[in-house]
Amino acid sequence: MTAPRLAGVRRTAGAIRRQVWPTPAVAAWRRACRTAGQVARYTPGRIDLMGYRIQYSDLLTICPQWHDLFVKETLRFRSGRSAPRILDCGANVGLASLYFKRLYPAARITAYEADPTLTRLLAANLAANGAGDVEAVNAAVWTRSGPVDFRCEGADSGALDELAGALPGERLAVPGIRLRDLLEAESIDLLKLDIEGAERAVLEDCADVLGRVAILLLDLHEFEPGRRHAPAVLSALSAAGFTVSLGELNPLPWRPPVAGGDTPFPGAPLCWTCLVKAWR
Amino acid sequence: MSRLQAFRYYVRAGWRRMHPPPAEADWRRACRLADRTPRHRAGRIRLLAYDLAYPDLLMLCPQWHDIFVRETLRFRARTGAPRILDCGANVGLATLFWKRCYPGARITAFEADPAIAAMLRDNLARNGAGDVEVVAKAVWVAGGTVRFVAEGADSGAIAGLSPGIDGPSVAVPAERLRDRLVREPVDLLKLDVEGAELDLLADCGGVLDRVSAIHVEVHDFTPARRLLPAVLELLDRAGFTTALDDLLPITWRPCTAPPSPFARGQACWLTLVRAWRPDPS
Numbered sequence: 001m002t003a004p005r006l007a008g009v010r011r012t013a014g015a016i017r018r019q020v021w022p023t024p025a026v027a028a029w030r031r032a033c034r035t036a037g038q039v040a041r042y043t044p045g046r047i048d049l050m051g052y053r054i055q056y057s058d059l060l061t062i063c064p065q066w067h068d069l070f071v072k073e074t075l076r077f078r079s080g081r082s083a084p085r086i087l088d089c090g091a092n093v094g095l096a097s098l099y100f101k102r103l104y105p106a107a108r109i110t111a112y113e114a115d116p117t118l119t120r121l122l123a124a125n126l127a128a129n130g131a132g133d134v135e136a137v138n139a140a141v142w143t144r145s146g147p148v149d150f151r152c153e154g155a156d157s158g159a160l161d162e163l164a165g166a167l168p169g170e171r172l173a174v175p176g177i178r179l180r181d182l183l184e185a186e187s188i189d190l191l192k193l194d195i196e197g198a199e200r201a202v203l204e205d206c207a208d209v210l211g212r213v214a215i216l217l218l219d220l221h222e223f224e225p226g227r228r229h230a231p232a233v234l235s236a237l238s239a240a241g242f243t244v245s246l247g248e249l250n251p252l253p254w255r256p257p258v259a260g261g262d263t264p265f266p267g268a269p270l271c272w273t274c275l276v277k278a279w280r
Numbered sequence: 281m282s283r284l285q286a287f288r289y290y291v292r293a294g295w296r297r298m299h300p301p302p303a304e305a306d307w308r309r310a311c312r313l314a315d316r317t318p319r320h321r322a323g324r325i326r327l328l329a330y331d332l333a334y335p336d337l338l339m340l341c342p343q344w345h346d347i348f349v350r351e352t353l354r355f356r357a358r359t360g361a362p363r364i365l366d367c368g369a370n371v372g373l374a375t376l377f378w379k380r381c382y383p384g385a386r387i388t389a390f391e392a393d394p395a396i397a398a399m400l401r402d403n404l405a406r407n408g409a410g411d412v413e414v415v416a417k418a419v420w421v422a423g424g425t426v427r428f429v430a431e432g433a434d435s436g437a438i439a440g441l442s443p444g445i446d447g448p449s450v451a452v453p454a455e456r457l458r459d460r461l462v463r464e465p466v467d468l469l470k471l472d473v474e475g476a477e478l479d480l481l482a483d484c485g486g487v488l489d490r491v492s493a494i495h496v497e498v499h500d501f502t503p504a505r506r507l508l509p510a511v512l513e514l515l516d517r518a519g520f521t522t523a524l525d526d527l528l529p530i531t532w533r534p535c536t537a538p539p540s541p542f543a544r545g546q547a548c549w550l551t552l553v554r555a556w557r558p559d560p561s
């Protein structure tokens with residue numbers, strides 16, 4: 001058999017083996033996807049995934065979260081400390097905090113979630129899965145403290161009401177917290193920021209205190225063709241002395257762009273998210 | 281996915297697999313052939329109705345897939361005869377694709393590698409695109425000559441801009457892109473210039489308003505000098521709306537990255553950036 005053909009057979013055999021004997025994380029993900037296909041969107045419930053008992057508000061959005069965190073391990077990082085200080089901003093129901101706790105059982109984590117309903121699930125999930133020492137805070141990470149209006153989409157797309165492109169949902173006044181104040185108070189080993197479009201304003205507000213962050217994992221949300229965040233965000237990170245790397249570019253074809261949808265490129269996605277990793 | 285949906289999905293996938301569209305069937309045939317062919321062996325292949333000369337079949341496959349299967353270069357022109365600059369034309373697939381969409385397109389194709397430029401000229405002449413102007417020069421920020429590392433396939437670059445490629449360093453003539461734009465407005469500027477994109481766009485500052493749309497491959501091969509942030513900022517300032525697509529981690533080339541805390545950090549990658557002018561209305 002020729003070498004390329006042998007490689008092809010090996011590849012196929014590997015694919016079949018992985019399909020038939022998936023890793024526990026993949027098996028859990030598949031089961032969640034199957035279940036999600038059978039229940040209506042936004043039906044709250046509970047599911048056991050790889051030993052974790054997870055309460056959710058919408059199973060369909062748990063599936064990609066699980067896949068990114070526990071199958072692809074996109075947020076895996078190395079820290080010089082055994083008890084890294086982590087801020088999980090936009091914690092949703094807590095999968096990222098649970099993942100960080102799995103990596104570093106002694107990690108000191110504070111998890112911020114703006115949606116009050118999701119914050120309750122977050123606290124319950126942390127307590128039920130051996131991460132009761134993670135502090136769950138109901139607050140929107142923003143450029144000022146005090147109450148802000150938040151659109152509770154109910155799953156993974158809730159956003160500040162004043163941001164362009166916030167999806168419909170119940171509008172609630174939730175406590176705002178200024179990230180800058182948090183960074184001024186202490187140094188952070190890992191800052192995870194998944195705040196649905198607020199990241200640009202928050203990072204610009206924190207520009208001169210970003211030196212207190214060692215590693216940044218940022219979900220960049222681009223919903224507005226006429227006003228992209230990437231140039232400002234990437235420049236701010238470079239100016240703060242970070243080396244950046246981009247990954248996980250996910251086009252969001254189902255999401256209506258905020259104005260400016262006319263493009264001469266029919267194939268160009270107008271809305272997308274992208275994972276920016278930054279380190280020193 | 282419900283069981284019925286899953287069943288439908290796999291049946292459809294199987295059907296597509298067995299009955300691929302012609303462009304995809306030809307892509308599969310080219311890949312199979314490339315698997316059995318040593319790298320960097322020149323040859324000719326028929327794909328759809330095109331008779332194409334190539335320097336390296338393995339390099340042709342992803343190009344064909346991007347351009348003729350996925351149609352990533354699809355572009356809606358305002359006229360039937362758009363003015364297009366194809367910078368980094370390689371063997372001419374992009375130019376042939378646009379000629380297929382707009383037979384009246386007025387295209388200038390630049391290719392710096394002399395051997396590949398010869399193939400480009402042949403391919404265009406043989407495939408009904410003989411009216412395309414072929415310029416065997418590197419597009420650069422100045423005229424004269426530049427040192428070019430002729431890697432021989434799809435990675436040749438101006439010396440010093442693209443680390444980790446092997447090939448003879450040759451002196452090739454260069455043309456300043458800015459001069460072209462000063463001379464005439466352009467409907468579509470395609471840049472696939474292996475690391476020269478930032479310098480080129482920066483040099484064209486002030487005349488970019490003569491360009492309606494840009495399709496640029498950003499080659500981030502040097503972690504210490506990122507191109508993407510600067511390219512995006514520059515396009516933003518020049519009044520373009522931008523869209524990112526096709527983030528491709530480069531794993532097959534050496535990439536000297538500073539130590540990273542991420543096991544899966546992709547330090548070198550390729551991104552497709554499309555830029556256009558927002559509708560004035």
